Amino acid sequence: AQKITQTQPGMFVQEKEAVTLDCTYDTSDPSYGLFWYKQPSSGEMIFLIYQGSYDQQNATEGRYSLNFQKARKSANLVISASQLGDSAMYFCAMRVIQGAQKLVFGQGTRLTINP
Amino acid sequence: DAGVIQSPRHEVTEMGQEVTLRCKPISGHDYLFWYRQTMMRGLELLIYFNNNVPIDDSGMPEDRFSAKMPNASFSTLKIQPSEPRDSAVYFCASTRIGGNTIYFGEGSWLTVV
Numbered sequence: 419a420q421k422i423t424q425t426q427p428g429m430f431v432q433e434k435e436a437v438t439l440d441c442t443y444d445t446s447d448p449s450y451g452l453f454w455y456k457q458p459s460s461g462e463m464i465f466l467i468y469q470g471s472y473d474q475q476n477a478t479e480g481r482y483s484l485n486f487q488k489a490r491k492s493a494n495l496v497i498s499a500s501q502l503g504d505s506a507m508y509f510c511a512m513r514v515i516q517g518a519q520k521l522v523f524g525q526g527t528r529l530t531i532n533p
Numbered sequence: 534d535a536g537v538i539q540s541p542r543h544e545v546t547e548m549g550q551e552v553t554l555r556c557k558p559i560s561g562h563d564y565l566f567w568y569r570q571t572m573m574r575g576l577e578l579l580i581y582f583n584n585n586v587p588i589d590d591s592g593m594p595e596d597r598f599s600a601k602m603p604n605a606s607f608s609t610l611k612i613q614p615s616e617p618r619d620s621a622v623y624f625c626a627s628t629r630i631g632g633n634t635i636y637f638g639e640g641s642w643l644t645v646v
Contacts, residue, residue, distance in 0.1 A: 451633065453634075453635070455637075461622060461639065461640050461642070462637065462638075462639045462640065463624060463626075463637035463640075464637075465634050465635070465636065465637075468633040468634060470633070509576065513635075519564050519566075519581065519583070519588075519628070520566065520578045520581055520589065521566075521578070521635060522578075523575060523576040524575075525575050526575065
């Protein structure tokens with residue numbers, strides 16, 4: 419079975435600092451995709467970044483990057499130069515490509531950016 | 534392009550009433566998902582469709598829940614009869630085959646009193 423673990427229930431970071439949100443996953447399938455979503459207090463789920471299991475390079479999208487360590491089964495999200503608007507819940511999720519298309523989510527990390 | 538559209542955004546209903554949540558996926562997407570989010574259980578997949586056909590409904594909690602997708606642009610999630618423990622945010626999401634992004638709607642916030 420697939421499982422996503424986010425060990426940090428909450429994090430507090432000073433504005434403009436970089437922040438790393440941890441995510442580890444467990445699957446026996448060789449083909450999978452890893453996603454990060456942001457959920458602000460308004461409730462919507464905003465897609466941030468995607469990493470495929472066969473991608474050779476770490477994914478980047480603006481201030482977001484994914485530190486993908488396949489051997490350790492970790493897919494940490496790095497936010498550079500944090501902003502007050504980054505305060506939100508962040509969810510890591512996994513999709514097994516050769517099986518069902520469904521996403522399995524972690525429990526989330528609540529990030530608070532302090533001015 | 535319009536994103537995934539859900540309605541209603543908020544609903545408060547009395548226990549025992551029927552609740553119908555609606556979703557319009559992004560045009561051209563092959564997959565549609567219904568998720569439920571609660572504080573206790575996080576985000577759970579209830580059911581998903583591929584080309585309007587239900588593929589996996591193992592997450593549907595019980596017979597009170599049913600979902601349909603009569604065409605490629607519309608899906609419903611129905612709860613009958615509703616109970617207070619059904620109070621949650623229900624998300625609809627869609628993606629195309631091979632897509633690397635699964636897009637979520639803004640959610641339907643359901644409160645059953």
